[in-house]
Amino acid sequence: MNENNQARARHLQAEELETLAFPGDHRLPARSSAHAAECDRCRRDIEELQTLHSLLQALTPLQPVVGFSDRVMQRVRLPLPWRVRVLQAVRRHQVATAAAFAGAAAAVGVGLTWIARYPELTPMTIAAFLVQRSTAFLWSGVMEVGRLVYGSGILETAQGVAGQVTPVSAFVAVATVTLIGLASFRILLSLMEIDPALVSSHLRLRRRVRG
Amino acid sequence: MSYREHTDQNLVRLCLKTDERAARELVERFERPVFSLVYRMVRDRELAEDLTQEVFVRTFNNLQRYDRSYKFSSWLFKIAYNLTVDHLRKKQVKTISMHGSPDAVTPERQEATSLSLESDEDSPDAMVEARELAGYLEEAIAVLRPEYRTAILLRHVEGRPYDEIADIMGVPLGTVKTYIFRARRELRDLLEDRRDDGDEE
Numbered sequence: 522m523n524e525n526n527q528a529r530a531r532h533l534q535a536e537e538l539e540t541l542a543f544p545g546d547h548r549l550p551a552r553s554s555a556h557a558a559e560c561d562r563c564r565r566d567i568e569e570l571q572t573l574h575s576l577l578q579a580l581t582p583l584q585p586v587v588g589f590s591d592r593v594m595q596r597v598r599l600p601l602p603w604r605v606r607v608l609q610a611v612r613r614h615q616v617a618t619a620a621a622f623a624g625a626a627a628a629v630g631v632g633l634t635w636i637a638r639y640p641e642l643t644p645m646t647i648a649a650f651l652v653q654r655s656t657a658f659l660w661s662g663v664m665e666v667g668r669l670v671y672g673s674g675i676l677e678t679a680q681g682v683a684g685q686v687t688p689v690s691a692f693v694a695v696a697t698v699t700l701i702g703l704a705s706f707r708i709l710l711s712l713m714e715i716d717p718a719l720v721s722s723h724l725r726l727r728r729r730v731r732g
Numbered sequence: 733m734s735y736r737e738h739t740d741q742n743l744v745r746l747c748l749k750t751d752e753r754a755a756r757e758l759v760e761r762f763e764r765p766v767f768s769l770v771y772r773m774v775r776d777r778e779l780a781e782d783l784t785q786e787v788f789v790r791t792f793n794n795l796q797r798y799d800r801s802y803k804f805s806s807w808l809f810k811i812a813y814n815l816t817v818d819h820l821r822k823k824q825v826k827t828i829s830m831h832g833s834p835d836a837v838t839p840e841r842q843e844a845t846s847l848s849l850e851s852d853e854d855s856p857d858a859m860v861e862a863r864e865l866a867g868y869l870e871e872a873i874a875v876l877r878p879e880y881r882t883a884i885l886l887r888h889v890e891g892r893p894y895d896e897i898a899d900i901m902g903v904p905l906g907t908v909k910t911y912i913f914r915a916r917r918e919l920r921d922l923l924e925d926r927r928d929d930g931d932e933e
Contacts, residue, residue: 535913573916576869577888583768585781590759593785597759597792599750719789726786 531556533563542570596719740804747795759788762805766812769885772873773816783819787812803896810900813882820878872922879903880915887912 533541537553557563601609611618636642710717735743735757743761746754766787771780790811798807873881882901886892894912898905 535909569920570916573919574888576865577884580866580869580889582764583771584764585767585784589763589767589781589785590756593759593763593788594752594756596785596789597755599747599752599755599792600796601750605750715793719793723786726782 532560533557533566538563538566538570542567543574596722598715598719741800744795744798744800744804747792755792758804762808763788765805765890766808768889769809769882770812770816772870772885773878773881774819775874779819783815784812787815790815802899806892806896806899809886809890809892810902813900814902817878817882868923868926869919872919872926875922876915876918880911880918883908883911884915884919 533553533556540548541554541557557567636647707717710720735753738746738754738757740758740761743754743758747758763784767780767784770783770787771777774780774783787808791808798804873885876884879901883897886897886900887894892900894905894908897912898908901908903911
């Protein structure tokens with residue numbers, strides 16, 4: 522039996538049936554169409570598929586109650602662009618922003634005055650100086666931390682404290698960490714502009730789903 | 733240009749600029765298909781509305797994480813599918829009744845949580861027949877496994893292509909094909925059983 526006859530002899534697969542039922546952009550090889558034309562079973566399968574599709578297509582589209590979109594919009598908080606977020610933060614913390622601006626302006630002023638005193642300085646020499654000083658500063662910071670950890674006995678102290686943990690001190694430590702965690706979570710929510718009420722309504726829905 | 737003429741992607745872009753009218757247009761554009769899918773999964777009108785509302789709230793609150801190379805409707809359906817399946821898993825609901833919420837214990841509650849099936853047919857006989865058939869089909873869909881139900885609804889009611897359904901459901905393409913194939917076979921068998929019962933009566 523040659524390939525063409527074999528293809529014509531076997532029944533069509535699910536995908537082939539679907540392609541023949543809803544041709545669209547897809548086309549099947551002529552031998553598959555020829556098989557469908559000759560095979561009662563495959564023709565019946567195609568018709569059943571078309572009927573089921575029409576029945577499902579005819580299902581009534583369901584609609585939520587009137588005013589649904591209003592209720593959704595009341596709960597939706599659209600993300601604000603970063604410029605708006607910065608402006609809002611500035612408005613909320615006017616004194617801190619003014620102080621930061623004044624500090625930055627003073628630093629720039631001092632820097633410019635210093636540069637003006639040395640006309641021989643070029644942008645390249647200034648950049649090299651800043652890189653060299655900042656690298657040295659960072660390195661000395663790392664060395665200081667190392668000295669503090671290994672040289673001041675903090676590790677030994679921590680080991681000593683671990684040996685003296687009592688249930689009361691453990692409770693106090695856990696409670697403190699929990700309070701700090703909750704406060705941080707609250708701050709994080711406000712930074713991400715998530716309404717805490719939204720979190721509680723989500724938790725309510727989860728409880729309802731579980732209940 | 734009115735908001736109705738904008739593409740989904742344009743509306744998303746406007747939403748990211750805090751345009752509430754664009755958000756409202758997206759809600760109005762997708763509330764019916766999302767609610768239909770969710771309702772057909774949970775069969776409780778109140779719960780379906782709560783879940784659909786949650787779907788939109790989550791969608792808009794996470795809009796900055798939306799990958800624009802992905803179709804917006806697929807992303808929305810993915811959120812709807814995950815939320816609903818999560819609910820069904822927690823409730824461990826395998827099959828559900830067509831006649832109101834599985835939690836409904838009184839006839840009033842059943843009435844309140846069920847949906848009436850409507851038909852556009854004019855003749856009363858045709859209307860009754862169409863309603864009956866739609867009712868059988870809704871019942872048959874309700875008996876399917878949630879995965880089969882979602883796959884077949886997305887394919888034949890929403891007209892989504894296979895690869896998009898695979899994305900929405902987070903399963904391989906071959907699995908979606910199997911789901912749809914089995915769902916069709918089960919629906920056909922259920923409808924045939926129903927027809928045989930009707931003939932015997």
